[in-house]
Amino acid sequence: MNKKALTIENNDKTYIANTYKRFDICIEKGEGAKLYDYDGKEYIDFSSGIGTLSFGVKDNEWINAVTNQINLIQHTSNLYYNEPQTKLAKLLCEKTGMKKVFFSNSGAESNECAIKTARKYSYDKYGEGRYEIICLENSFHGRTIATLSATGQDVFHQYFMPFVDGFKFAKANDNKSVDDLISNKTCAIMLETIQGEAGVNDLNEDFIKHIDELCKKHDLVFIVDEVQTGNGRTGYFYSYMQYGVTPDVVTTAKGIAGGLPMGAILFSDKVEHTLGYGEHGSTFGGNPVCAAAAYSIISRIDDNLLAHVKEMGAIIRERLTGVKHVKKITGKGLIVGIQFDDAVTNLDICKKAMDNGVICLTAKKNLRLLPPLSITKEELNLGLDRLIKTIEEA
Numbered sequence: 001m002n003k004k005a006l007t008i009e010n011n012d013k014t015y016i017a018n019t020y021k022r023f024d025i026c027i028e029k030g031e032g033a034k035l036y037d038y039d040g041k042e043y044i045d046f047s048s049g050i051g052t053l054s055f056g057v058k059d060n061e062w063i064n065a066v067t068n069q070i071n072l073i074q075h076t077s078n079l080y081y082n083e084p085q086t087k088l089a090k091l092l093c094e095k096t097g098m099k100k101v102f103f104s105n106s107g108a109e110s111n112e113c114a115i116k117t118a119r120k121y122s123y124d125k126y127g128e129g130r131y132e133i134i135c136l137e138n139s140f141h142g143r144t145i146a147t148l149s150a151t152g153q154d155v156f157h158q159y160f161m162p163f164v165d166g167f168k169f170a171k172a173n174d175n176k177s178v179d180d181l182i183s184n185k186t187c188a189i190m191l192e193t194i195q196g197e198a199g200v201n202d203l204n205e206d207f208i209k210h211i212d213e214l215c216k217k218h219d220l221v222f223i224v225d226e227v228q229t230g231n232g233r234t235g236y237f238y239s240y241m242q243y244g245v246t247p248d249v250v251t252t253a254k255g256i257a258g259g260l261p262m263g264a265i266l267f268s269d270k271v272e273h274t275l276g277y278g279e280h281g282s283t284f285g286g287n288p289v290c291a292a293a294a295y296s297i298i299s300r301i302d303d304n305l306l307a308h309v310k311e312m313g314a315i316i317r318e319r320l321t322g323v324k325h326v327k328k329i330t331g332k333g334l335i336v337g338i339q340f341d342d343a344v345t346n347l348d349i350c351k352k353a354m355d356n357g358v359i360c361l362t363a364k365k366n367l368r369l370l371p372p373l374s375i376t377k378e379e380l381n382l383g384l385d386r387l388i389k390t391i392e393e394a
């Protein structure tokens with residue numbers, strides 16, 4: 001590491017709360033899916049800021065959208081109407097058929113809003129006591145107390161007790177396990193169609209359709225957490241769309257605004273009026289700069305881009321299949337999970353891959369790839385050359 005990077009690392013360790021176990025690299029700049037550290041070393045980016053840099057870095061359309069808005073006004077507050085928010089909300093509704101949008105600043109906040117919506121819907125219609133939300137084991141819904149309560153992983157249920165009451169956990173891809181948890185207290189079912197943080201675990205189409213039917217049969221609020229899978233990541237605008245199901249609440253964040261903090265909660269006609277005046281709010285939610293950034297991202301997620309995502313995803317799967325140590329490849333489009341045999345560990349491969357010039361992510365015991373949606377074939381193949389070499393030498 002050069003002197004500047006070392007100073008940054010030292011100041012980080014001295015002044016920043018110790019909640020992140022950082023990798024030993026410091027990125028200075030980049031272009032597209034190529035990143036450069038302070039030594040000028042090049043990396044192919046298979047992480048895109050954990051799925052946020054949908055069109056990579058130094059994306060001119062995004063830069064223009066953001067700077068144009070900053071030059072007009074950087075913030076107004078939610079007490080007044082603002083154009084970027086309305087343009088974005090209209091676009092999201094047109095692309096999904098959903099009826100209304102609430103803007104937040106993160107994935108966790110989006111899920112908080114979804115939880116409030118589900119409970120309020122049920123309260124309005126059925127009165128008190130119908131508040132339970134069925135989530136899945138190995139889910140991840142965020143770091144706030146309520147979204148941690150909704151997260152089906154024991155490691156997240158330590159220290160911060162008491163957690164929020166009213167969350168039950170069913171087994172993914174096990175219809176009966178969900179059926180068994182439904183009672184007259186249930187108000188909602190919440191899931192990710194692919195469990196990203198849990199290691200990129202795919203849910204079956206049959207299971208997702210079953211949940212959709214259950215929600216309709218029992219008048220439950222069907223919440224789909226598209227924070228990681230949304231905004232084109234799977235090769236579909238939102239991942240649920242490929243299954244022909246109709247959720248009542250869709251939550252998203254990560255890739256929606258190209259790296260600026262932004263979350264969105266989409267409401268179907270069933271719950272579009274559930275949250276009324278004063279019942280939810282956010283100081284920064286839908287900030288004009290973030291909304292303009294998101295509009296520039298969302299308006300470019302068209303059929304061409306989705307076809308590109310599918311094509312790039314197919315190349316990854318084709319090239320990794322049969323590679324030494326690779327046991328199984330999961331996910332869809334440009335969310336990819338790689339399971340290894342016991343001879344290697346994901347963390348070791350992730351670190352060595354960085355040495356070899358490709359930045360990946362881990363998720364539980366697997367390697368996880370979330371390249372920018374706009375990654376070119378050349379960038380992708382160069383990154384895969386480096387990754388495959390790393391795995392084979394591990």
Ligand SMILES: *Cc1c(COP(=O)(O)O)cnc(C)c1O
Nearest residue numbers: 106107108140141142227228253
């Ligand atoms: C990342 C993630 C979250 C949390 O998002 P934050 O923006 O970190 O609050 C919630 N749900 C899923 C599925 C995620 O991948």
